[in-house]
Amino acid sequence: MESRLIGIQLLLLLLLGSVESAFRAHRRYTPDWPSVDSRPLPDWFDKAKFGVFVHWGVFSVPAFGSEWFWWHWQGQRAPAYMRFMSDNYPPGFSYADFGPLFTAHFFDPEKWADLFQASGAKYVVLTAKHHEGFTNWPSPVSWNWNSQDVGPHRDLVGELGTAVRKRNIRYGLYHSLFEWFHPLYLFDKNNGFKTQHFVTAKTMPELYDLVNRYKPDLIWSDGDWESPDTYWNSTDFLSWLYNDSPVKDEVVVNDRWGMNCSCRHGGYYNCEDKFKPSSLPDHKWEMCSTIDKRSWGYRRNMVISDVADEAEIISELVQTVSLGGNYLLNIGPTKDGLIVPIFQERLLAVGKWLSINGEAIYASKPWRVQLEKNTSVWYTSKGSVVYAIFLHWPENGVLNLISPNATSTAQITMLGIQKDLKWSTNPQKGLLIYLPQLPPSALPVEFAWTVKMTGVE
Structure with missing residues (x-):
């Protein structure tokens, strides 16, 4: 009975979809x-x-x-x-x-x-x-x-x-x-x-x-x-x-x-x-x-x-x-x-x-916050993934983000570098991301680096 109901629901969805596309077409x-x-x-x-x-x-x-x-x-x-x-x-x-x-x-x-x-x-x-x-x-x-x-x-x-x-x-x-x-x-x-x-x-x-x-x-x-x-x-x-x-x-x-x-x-x-x-x-x-x-x-x-x-x-x-x-x-x-x-x-x-x-960049959507106030960090998103693009490398090598709320399952990487980045949270400062300690020549790009975050809200 349950499988039959699922079948009927699927048929209805298909019919609705074809009606909608037909409406668009005509x-x-x-x-x-x-x-x-x-x-x-x-x-x-x-x-x-x-x-x-x-x-x-x-x-x-x-x-x-x-x-x-x-x-x-x-x-x-x-x-x-x-x-x-x-x-x-x-x-x-x-x-x-x-x-x-x-x-x-x-x-x-x-x-x-x-x-x-x-x-x-x-x-x-x-x-x-x-x-x-x-x-x-x-x-x-x-x-x-x-x-x-x-x-x-x-x-x-x-x-x-x-x-x-x-x-x-x-x-x-x-x-x-x-x-x-x-x-x-x-x-x-x-x-x-x-x-x-x-x-x-x-x-x-x-x-x-x-x-x-x-x-x-x-x-x-x-x-x-x-x-x-x-x-x-x-x-x-x-x-x-x-x-x-x-x-x-x-x-x-x-x-x-x-x-x-x-x-x-x-x-x-x-x-x-x-x-x-x-x-x-x-x-x-x-x-x-x-x-x-x-x-x-x-x-x-x-x-x-x-x-x-x-x-x-x-x-x-x-x-x-x-x-x-x-x-x-x-x-x-x-x-x-x-x-x-x-x-x-x-x-x-x-x-x-x-x-x-x-x-x-490609096929991304604006996130709930577009930029960090008073900093040069800009956000984009794809589904549950959030990207933070920072235009200036912080002097102390720690990227400080106020807007994202990290969950216990958060994973953070930098595009162009394979391994995960270490991070912590601070009640006053928010999310602290410890950037890779590399010479400038070893970084994937010369300016505007991207941090990819999953498990943040």
Whole structure:
């Protein structure tokens, strides 16, 4: 009788599960924010934790100031940019003249993908189109201003996607909704965005083309701040993306779909560039940061003091993941398609650190406490396992943790070192962990060490 009851219960659970999955499969999202925002975020994104962002385009040719070169030069007419052009290029040289110089001559997607894999990145986001309007794929609505017609004469989006996916890395595409100087956009803007000529002729055809052609795992939208989501028809696109597109079950999007959307609507939240919350947000988020602190695109005039060091990058990664976020770290390749050695070195340093400490990062969840007050210890968790990542090695070799309550069965180890660590508790000081007495060269990593704890509450 008992076994029969168990059988009936199992059958009911299976039926409920299939009904639930059928409901999910047939659920239709309507083109409004309450419906679109109700879609669950595919879980691959939260598990991934770390990605690489790539800003690459015609702006990589002048490689001066930032990827906003064209705007600073022609939109703002900033003196430094005007002087740069008069010093380096002939009179009458236009931004379009940079196009043929964007050669990508040394672009080897396999080598890029190898580097991204070695960095420990679980997803890569490439700029398909920045605010300059140049598309890194043969967009049918960007005639003679795309990477097939001009410059490389190659489908950069497609080539990198193929290489990245061979290595089981998720592939995302950055796409700017607006373009600084496109005549149709300027026409709509002058009309107070009451017309949508640019949206129907350019933005939406490109987005649908990108999705159908490349089936991205992630769409990183940008260029949203001048006009509302109703101008962009954002909810129409997103409802199609979630209902009928070839990536409807796996695709992830961010929150930049109109001037009123950031940190409020969409998939996960970026909120703003280099966003750092002070406490655990109640919504999945991502911090995008850049190795060159002054620019997202490559700059010829970058100096070493502008470059984030390994400890800064790993510290940002740890803090972001501890607070439930993903960390998207940006590089800017050269016009030739090279990733300069300093960027390679930083990415490889992250990969080396993750090869030891990735257990505390990938697929982790925030713990009940995210950081120790007044110290540099950050927590993550996986089920009943708690990880404490400490950014500074204590001078006395004893790690003092207030938050975890150790039970009699507690076991504590350091990732990268086999044997258990000794520990004790103190009514005033809490948990005391006696770190291995090793010379710095024998430690598994140079900074940000992880203590793994089981049997703590």
